[in-house]
Amino acid sequence: MNISIIGTGYVGLVSGVGLAEKGHQVICVDTDPEKVRSINEGVPPIFEKGLAPLLEDLVEDGRLVATTDTVSAVKDTDVTFICVGTPSKPDGSIDTSFLKGASNDVADGLDAKGRYHMVVVKSTVVPGTTEDITRSALERKGFRAGEDFGLGMNPEFLREGVALNDFRYPDRIVIGGLDDKSKKILSTLYENFDVPLVVTDIKTAEMIKYASNALLATKISFANEVSRMCEKIGIDVYDVMDGVGSDHRVKRDFLNAGVGFGGSCFPKDLKALIYFSRAQGIEPRILDSVVRVNEQQPIHTVNVLEDMMGRLTGKKVAILGLAFKADTDDVRESRAIPMVKELRRRGARVVGYDPQAADNFAEVVDNFEPVESVEEALTGADGCILQTDWDEFKGLVEDDFMVMADPVVLDGRRVLNPDDLPRIKYRAIGR
Ligand code: UGA
Numbered sequence: 001m002n003i004s005i006i007g008t009g010y011v012g013l014v015s016g017v018g019l020a021e022k023g024h025q026v027i028c029v030d031t032d033p034e035k036v037r038s039i040n041e042g043v044p045p046i047f048e049k050g051l052a053p054l055l056e057d058l059v060e061d062g063r064l065v066a067t068t069d070t071v072s073a074v075k076d077t078d079v080t081f082i083c084v085g086t087p088s089k090p091d092g093s094i095d096t097s098f099l100k101g102a103s104n105d106v107a108d109g110l111d112a113k114g115r116y117h118m119v120v121v122k123s124t125v126v127p128g129t130t131e132d133i134t135r136s137a138l139e140r141k142g143f144r145a146g147e148d149f150g151l152g153m154n155p156e157f158l159r160e161g162v163a164l165n166d167f168r169y170p171d172r173i174v175i176g177g178l179d180d181k182s183k184k185i186l187s188t189l190y191e192n193f194d195v196p197l198v199v200t201d202i203k204t205a206e207m208i209k210y211a212s213n214a215l216l217a218t219k220i221s222f223a224n225e226v227s228r229m230c231e232k233i234g235i236d237v238y239d240v241m242d243g244v245g246s247d248h249r250v251k252r253d254f255l256n257a258g259v260g261f262g263g264s265c266f267p268k269d270l271k272a273l274i275y276f277s278r279a280q281g282i283e284p285r286i287l288d289s290v291v292r293v294n295e296q297q298p299i300h301t302v303n304v305l306e307d308m309m310g311r312l313t314g315k316k317v318a319i320l321g322l323a324f325k326a327d328t329d330d331v332r333e334s335r336a337i338p339m340v341k342e343l344r345r346r347g348a349r350v351v352g353y354d355p356q357a358a359d360n361f362a363e364v365v366d367n368f369e370p371v372e373s374v375e376e377a378l379t380g381a382d383g384c385i386l387q388t389d390w391d392e393f394k395g396l397v398e399d400d401f402m403v404m405a406d407p408v409v410l411d412g413r414r415v416l417n418p419d420d421l422p423r424i425k426y427r428a429i430g431r
Contacts, residue, residue, distance in 0.1 A: 001189055003027070004073040004080045006102045008035050008066065010046060010163060010264075011122060011156050012083030017055055018167035020064040022192055027073040028066040039066035047329045047356055050164045070102070074109025079118040079189065081154070082106065082134065086123050092271035096133055099123055103137035110143050118185045120152040124269060126210065126276045127203040130176075150182035153202045155209035160263065161327030174198045176205025210273045214287060217266040219254040221293035227257030227430030228300065237430030238414065257430035259387055259412035260297030262324030262333035267294070298338040301385060301429060305410045306346065308427055309383045313347030316405070318377040321388025321413075322370065323357035331360045335412075336387045340365055353377040355392050379403045389413040398423060 001024050005016040008030040020026040030036050035045045042056035058064040067073055074080050084098035099121070110117050119138065121130045130153045135145055143149050153176035158166045173190050175197055177183030183199050190197060198208070227237035237257045245252025261267070270291055277284040306312055324334040331337070336352065343350045351371050354361060358370035371377045374396065378384060381404045386393055393415045401407045401424050409416070411428040418426045 001025070001079055002077040003189075004029060004070075004077040005083055006070060006073075006080060006106065007083035007085070007098075007123070008039060008045070009083065009085060010048065010160055011158065012081070013039070013044060013046065013055075014048060014051065014158055014163040014167050015081060015083060015122060015156065016064060017051060017058060018164065019189075020058045021054060021168075024063075024189070025077075026058075026064045027077060028064065029068065029070050029073045030066065031068060033068055036066040036068050039064075048163050049161060049327060054164070070105035071109040074106050074117065075111065077117075079120065079185065080106050080109075081120045081122045083122045086125055086272075088268045088271055092275040094124075094126060094129075094268075094272045096125070096129060099125065099129070099133050100137065103134040106134075107138045107141040107143065110138065110141070110149060112142075114148055116148060116150065118150040118152065118182065120154050120186065122154050122156055124155065124209055124265070124272075125153075125206055126272055127206040130202050130206060131178075135178075146179050146181070150185055151178040151202065152176060152182045152186050153205040154186060155205055157209075157212065160330055161325065170195055172196050172198050174200070174205050174208050176200050176202040178202060210269055210276075213266055213269040214273050214290070216254045217261055217270055217294070218286065218290050220256070220261045220266075221290040223255040223257040223430075224260060224297050225293050230430055231304070235431075256414070258297075258414070259301050259335040259339070259385075259429065260294045262335050262337075264324075264330060264332040267291075267333045295338070298335045299342055301335075301410065301412055302339060302342045302346070304427060304429065305343075305383055305385060305408075308408050308410060308425060309406070311347075312343060312383075315348050315382040316380060317343050317348045317350050318381040318384040318404075319350060319352040320354075320374060320377060320384060320386050320393055321390055322352050322354035322361040323388055326388045326390045326413075329356040329360055331357050331364055334361070334387075336361065337365060339385065339387065340368065351377050351381070354388070355390055374400065375403060380405050382406045383408040384410070386411045386413055386415045389415045 003024050004027045005012045006029045008028050016026045016028045038045045042059040044051045044055050082102045084102045086094040089095045175186045230237040241255040245255050274284045274287050322336045340350050353371050362368050398421050407424040409426045
């Protein structure tokens with residue numbers, strides 16, 4: 001199929017590349033001419049494992065092009081995916097202004113002579129939004145839903161860092177369609193993916209996305225709450241969750257206790273679902289607690305470190321890993337942000353290192369100068385927190401920590417094996 005993709009963030013670009021790889025012809029659209037130029041040169045504007053060589057090949061073969069012109073991209077294609085951001089507003093609800101803008105632009109590209117076009121929202125939106133905003137925008141321009149255009153909602157479940165792999169091998173593909181024809185077109189588009197299709201209506205598809213992320217975040221906060229009990233009684237939450245997770249009804253995934261969850265999705269989507277729930281008159285007790293536990297977890301981490309080091313005033317603390325998780329340069333809602341704040345509030349001097357995310361981190365945290373290497377971060381430090389499990393950190397050995405003034409290491413992500421660190425004062429969250 002000929003497909004246009006509006007928005008070239010993580011979701012848009014990975015989906016565009018993934019669909020082009022599966023044999024579709026793709027036009028990526030972005031309002032930022034720099035991103036468009038970069039994509040047309042075969043260089044992804046974001047860091048995502050495996051994306052660069054694939055994009056280069058697809059651009060070279062002419063299977064993927066980028067443009068700033070939405071109208072012509074829509075005119076030249078049969079299906080349009082809207083993949084624009086839906087950031088949080090201060091009250092937690094989603095800001096749909098990019099979706100509105102994109103939907104209006106798509107409407108301008110629809111053929112007034114009646115050539116049918118399939119419009120699909122991939123952005124994460126609360127139930128009702130696809131119809132309230134995108135359908136309305138198209139109908140306001142005189143196009144008829146089901147006649148002139150089809151409408152779908154196709155949420156994504158990509159994890160940053162392994163997004164391309166998640167796109168190629170998803171657990172399921174959720175297709176919400178306005179009518180049978182819309183569902184059929186989307187099912188055909190995904191027919192050469194060897195996975196179950198969950199075909200449903202639009203609102204259900206919208207809710208599946210939120211409920212999935214909310215449940216995964218709930219598993220993490222649950223593990224973190226149990227981990228605090230484990231710390232008190234001298235057992236290891238990882239052993240507990242191995243036991244819990246071997247029940248097939250539960251599964252072990254996303255039960256890793258640590259410094260809490262961050263990223264562009266879980267925190268934002270939880271807030272949006274909480275707002276949505278209240279708007280329906282339903283008090284979201286579980287979701288509220290999930291957020292609260294998560295907000296406490298970086299503070300709890302600092303408490304544990306202080307317990308190991310004594311008063312933090314005047315001490316140098318090194319944070320290894322500034323991204324919200326390994327294998328990404330994304331620092332949105334990284335747990336390192338509240339951690340730095342709390343460490344500084346208690347009088348510590350904080351340095352940080354990350355293999356990819358250092359510059360992004362310096363942009364969001366005032367007066368933070370990331371250092372260039374693990375060694376530079378650790379030299380003379382009185383304590384260290386492992387905040388992400390980058391491979392580079394997994395390779396650290398005891399000698400690497402001996403440059404510290406006092407080798408006190410708090411492992412927030414189970415990166416190291418304490419048996420290999422006899423000379424180090426080591427603790428892990430949840431153990
Ligand atoms: C998440 C979901 O996993 C994707 O399915 C979804 O598509 C995406 O949000 C989205 O809505 O766009 P992502 O935010 O990229 O993906 O990252 P995850 O790998 O899910 O990790 C989220 C956070 O949870 C990270 O801070 C991670 O370190 C933390 N985490 C994860 C834990 O603390 N413990 C775990 O056991 C698992």
